[in-house]
Amino acid sequence: MSSIDACLDGFALINRRILEQPRQERDRRIDERSVAVVVPDLDTTFRLRLTPEGLADLTHHTGGTHLSPAQVTVTVGGDDLVAIAEDRLSAKLALATRRVKVNASLGDLLRMRSLLG
Numbered sequence: 615m616s617s618i619d620a621c622l623d624g625f626a627l628i629n630r631r632i633l634e635q636p637r638q639e640r641d642r643r644i645d646e647r648s649v650a651v652v653v654p655d656l657d658t659t660f661r662l663r664l665t666p667e668g669l670a671d672l673t674h675h676t677g678g679t680h681l682s683p684a685q686v687t688v689t690v691g692g693d694d695l696v697a698i699a700e701d702r703l704s705a706k707l708a709l710a711t712r713r714v715k716v717n718a719s720l721g722d723l724l725r726m727r728s729l730l731g
Contacts, residue, residue, distance in 0.1 A: 616692035624699030650684035686718040
């Protein structure tokens with residue numbers, strides 16, 4: 615089972631990939647959104663903002679902490695989060711096989727799809 619630290623390292627890898635994209639692409643594909651990543655096996659929710667400048671304000675909370683709703687909520691196991699971050703698991707495959715669940719508006723879902731390539 616992955617740890618909170620491994621998930622944080624995964625977010626750093628994801629952020630690096632976002633920042634490798636040309637600024638024009640990021641501006642075109644990313645609208646700033648609040649994101650909650652729920653990792654049930656670690657009893658943890660990561661909160662962050664997705665921006666054209668990358669991932670910002672990353673925090674994590676354990677247990678049943680009541681937080682304001684996020685614009686995008688992703689539910690994923692810790693091992694799958696790390697595997698996606700390390701490119702050992704395709705995000706598209708994880709979505710298709712329901713290893714990752716996303717709760718967002720239709721517009722946000724379409725934008726996320728374009729980010730996945």
